[in-house]
Amino acid sequence: DVKVTQSSRYLVKRTGEKVFLECVQDMDHENMFWYRQDPGLGLRLIYFSYDVKMKEKGDIPEGYSVSREKKERFSLILESASTNQTSMYLCASSLGQSHTEAFFGQGTRLTVV
Amino acid sequence: KQEVTQIPAALSVPEGENLVLNCSFTDSAIYNLQWFRQDPGKGLTSLLLIQSSQREQTSGRLNASLDKSSGRSTLYIAASQPGDSATYLCRMRRGGSEKLVFGKGTKLTVNP
Numbered sequence: 407d408v409k410v411t412q413s414s415r416y417l418v419k420r421t422g423e424k425v426f427l428e429c430v431q432d433m434d435h436e437n438m439f440w441y442r443q444d445p446g447l448g449l450r451l452i453y454f455s456y457d458v459k460m461k462e463k464g465d466i467p468e469g470y471s472v473s474r475e476k477k478e479r480f481s482l483i484l485e486s487a488s489t490n491q492t493s494m495y496l497c498a499s500s501l502g503q504s505h506t507e508a509f510f511g512q513g514t515r516l517t518v519v
Numbered sequence: 520k521q522e523v524t525q526i527p528a529a530l531s532v533p534e535g536e537n538l539v540l541n542c543s544f545t546d547s548a549i550y551n552l553q554w555f556r557q558d559p560g561k562g563l564t565s566l567l568l569i570q571s572s573q574r575e576q577t578s579g580r581l582n583a584s585l586d587k588s589s590g591r592s593t594l595y596i597a598a599s600q601p602g603d604s605a606t607y608l609c610r611m612r613r614g615g616s617e618k619l620v621f622g623k624g625t626k627l628t629v630n631p
Binding site: 410412437439441446447448449451454456464494496498500502506507508509510511512513515 | 553555560561562563564565568608610617618619621622623624
């Protein structure tokens with residue numbers, strides 16, 4: 407069974423803090439993704455990575471950065487958290503070939519106060 | 520820009536009813552389409568994956584179809600149960616891209 411694990415289910419951070427969201431997958435997947443999900447807006451892609459140290463911007467990368475130092479781990483970094491980054495964050499992974507399923511973590515509910 | 524649309528946004532049905540959820544996409548050059556279920560406050564659980572060369576996939580009471588020429592996929596749920604209540608999302612992966620594009624989902628409520 408593929409497992410995608412996000413380090414926290416719930417986080418509360420203060421405005422201006424640097425925030426790290428961690429995601430680990432155990433199936434040797436090449437691709438990893440970070441999305442945020444907001445009511446009425448659906449899932450929006452922030453960043454994705456198709457290999458170690460490789461990354462590409464998604465649709466809404468502003469205010470975020472990512473790190474992929476090891477194949478199994480993909481970190482999302484909020485450089486200076488703001489209240490408009492309060493959201494549900496979802497991590498996903500898939501094999502590099504395009505014909506495969508995507509698997510999601512359980513989500514991290516981040517609140518910035 | 521490729522788009523994925525799910526209609527209706529919300530659906531409420533009595534228990535036991537058969538129902539169809541719809542997903543339409545603007546770009547027919549897709550590799551595959553995947554249906555997910557999401558319970559409140561949780562991540563996404565994969566239900567069915569249809570490759571571009573396939574027309575349908577079945578798992579238990581669920582059947583998903585794909586019509587690339589019309590840009591549509593449907594998720595059929597037979598004999599619905601209250602435990603089927605959740606938000607159902609579809610996503611596509613376009614040919615030549617690793618990006619996944621999602622619809623906004625259909626919130627299904629099955630009433631006992």
